[in-house]
Amino acid sequence: MxxxxxxxxxxxxxxxxxxxxxxxxxxxxxxxxxxxxxxxxxxxxxxxxxPHFVLPSCLLPNGYISSQTYNGKPILLYRDSESGTVKAFLNKCRHRGAQLVGAHTTVKLKSRAIVCPYHAWTYDIRDGSLKRIPGEAEAFSCVKKEDHGLIPLSCKEVAGGIWVYGDAMKEVEDFSEHxxxxxxxxxxxxxxxxxxxxxxxxxxxxxxxxxxxxxxxxxxxxxxxxxxxxxxxxxxxxxxxxxxxxxxxxxxxxxxxxxxxxxxxxxxxxxxxxxxxxxxxxxxxxxxxxxxxxxxxxxxxxxxxxxxxxxxxxxxxxxxxxxxxxxxxxxxxxxxxxxxxxxxxxxxxxxxxxxxxxxxxxxxxxxxxxxxxxxxxxxxxxxxxxxxxxxxxxxx
Ligand code: FES
Ligand SMILES: [Fe+2]
Structure with missing residues (x-):
């Protein structure tokens, strides 16, 4: 009961x-x-x-992206517009580390492309994959795009909120348990x-x-x-x-x-x-x-x-x-x-x-x-x- x-x-x-x-x-x-x-x-x-409590679930509707912090590092949260699942990534470009989305921003995405403000490397927010490098053929022909996606973080939704966690906690408890x-x-x-x-x-x-x-x-x-x-x-x-x-x-x-x-x-x-x-x-x-x-x-x-x-x-x-x-x-x-x-x-x-x-x-x-x-x-x-x-x- x-x-x-x-x-x-x-x-x-x-x-x-x-x-x-x-x-x-x-x-x-x-x-x-x-x-x-x-x-x-x-x-x-x-x-x-x-696990670090990052945001109440209802503040990230479907199709929205939010920039938050985890252990002092800027991170991105995205709720898929179709499945409703949440993904978390470091808010950091794999080119030279620029912050992709400004601090404490929560916005509805018009497309799934996240474009770095510095040199416009472009990622698909659904899985963090790197999709486009401007001048790729001339300047970065030896860089494998599939190895330079956004760094993912483990995250889970429980108790009304979105929680992000790193590898260190795995020794202490199993967060897959409800x-x-x-x-x-x-x-x-x-x-x-x-x-x-x-x-x-x-x-x-x-x-x-x-x-x-x-x-x-x-x-x-x-x-x-x-x-x-x-x-x-x-x-x-x-x-x-x-x-x-x-x-x-x-x-x-x-x-x-x-x-x-x-x-x-x-x-x-x-x-x-x-x-x-x-x-x-x-x-x-x-x-x-x-x-x-x-x-x-x-x-x-x-x-x-x-x-x-x-x-x-x-x-x-x-x-x-x-x-x-x-x-x-x-x-x-x-x-x-x-x-x-x-x-x-x-x-x-x-x-x-x-x-x-x-x-x-x-x-x-x-x-x-x-x-x-x-x-x-x-x-x-x-x-x-x-x-x-x-x-x-x-x-x-
Ligand atoms: S730092 Fe992001 S494209 Fe250069
Ligand atoms: Fe008190």
Whole structure:
């Protein structure tokens, strides 16, 4: 049954709201030296070993091309106008490396020919093959066109988005598997949406911040900080018990996590006699965030899906880049104002996080010891999962 997990999550949220303890989270206190974790060049390589969330699927309609970045490199995405499949290539000409399409451009192609702006070498975007070299007979007679197509990248569409990945991840996990987290997100998008593929963008934003990527990820793994740091933003729409905003957590696929918090209209007595109305009410009275290890979050809010990817910038342990997109569940225009109002609240909240983590990172000292308590079990899990991957898969 679709959304079966919601019933157990609802019960556990109701319990959290009525009592002071949180049975879901660890009871142990964990101490660590954050300097070592956040300045580790080994740990910094981990996001590059996993699939990179590049773009929500609905932002690349059939026959469109989009220039994005993957691991700091410019790439091209193209959705075939007939088959609807997506292909990814480096956005780089095989002649002398010119960028073929300008940064952050998404356009409908009039033809399948991509012409390099520098000397007009021409490629077929369907398979990246090199079709034409001006002056070929005189200047490049020894160059085999079939060996000089665009460099392809592996890509896949799951969980409402387009993901690009390199060879390094093959050692860590098999991305050909459809993971539990992907199935759940796709089911949720189906339940929330008449047609998520018709979703519209409410907004998109990028931040470049002066802090390690792990510390930024950690901000959305716990809700303990919501009543204090987000007092006037996210806390206004959530429901707290007498300690904090409760969050129900489940671990999926080993390192991935589902986290649900109750909104103000959460009804602990919601009766399950009608499965359809239960699901509708559950979705409109909670917010669920999926953490896709190591650095992507997908949050299903009442009115839109919020995709966020956090990556190290230029191999620098002290800088990260965050990309976010908010996408409606359908193409209805009339909800747009409410969506934009909600998104403003989310962005204000997220910027409170970035401001906080930049200051923490700036003031880190080598001998500092951080303590994680029972509301921060996901953070402990994340830091340990990063450690395990770094130990077993990252060569120095
Ligand atoms: S660099 Fe592209 S045609 Fe010369
Ligand atoms: Fe936060």
């Amino acid at each position: 679709k959304g079966k997990w919601m019933h157990s999550v609802h019960k556990r949220l109701a319990t959290h709201l009525s009592c002071t303890s949180s049975p879901d989270v660890t009871k142990e206190v964990y101490r660590c030296r954050p300097w070592d974790l956040y300045h580790s060049t080994k740990r910094n390589k981990i996001p590059g070993m996993f 993971k539990q987290v992907h199935i759940e997100i796709e089911e949720l998008l189906d339940l929330s949406a008449e047609s998520f593929s018709m979703g519209r963008m409410v907004g998109t934003k990028e931040w470049e911040i002066d802090a390690n990527w792990q510390i930024s990820v950690e901000t959305f793994l716990e809700s303990y900080h919501v009543p204090s740091l987000h007092k006037n933003t996210l806390n206004i729409v959530t429901q707290a018990n007498n300690k904090t905003v409760p969050m129900v957590t489940d671990h999926l696929d080993g390192c991935d996590i589902r986290m649900t918090v109750p909104l103000q209209n959460f009804d602990a007595t919601l009766y399950e006699e009608n499965a359809k109305s239960f699901v509708e009410q559950f979705l409109s009275s909670t917010t669920t965030t999926y953490f896709l290890f190591p650095n992507v979050s997908i949050t299903l809010t009442k009115r839109f899906a919020f995709f966020m990817s956090i990556a190290p910038r230029h191999d620098d342990v002290s800088k990260s880049k965050i990309s976010a997109w908010a996408i409606t569940y359908n193409d209805h225009e009339e909800q747009m104002n409410l969506c934009q109002r909600d998104l403003e609240g989310v962005v204000n909240g997220v910027e409170e996080d970035w401001d906080c983590v930049e200051k923490i990172f700036k003031n880190l000292s080598k001998d500092q010891i951080s303590i994680y308590g029972s509301y921060e079990g996901n953070n402990i899990k994340f830091l340990n999962d990063v450690k395990n991957i770094a130990t077993h898969f990252v060569n120095t």
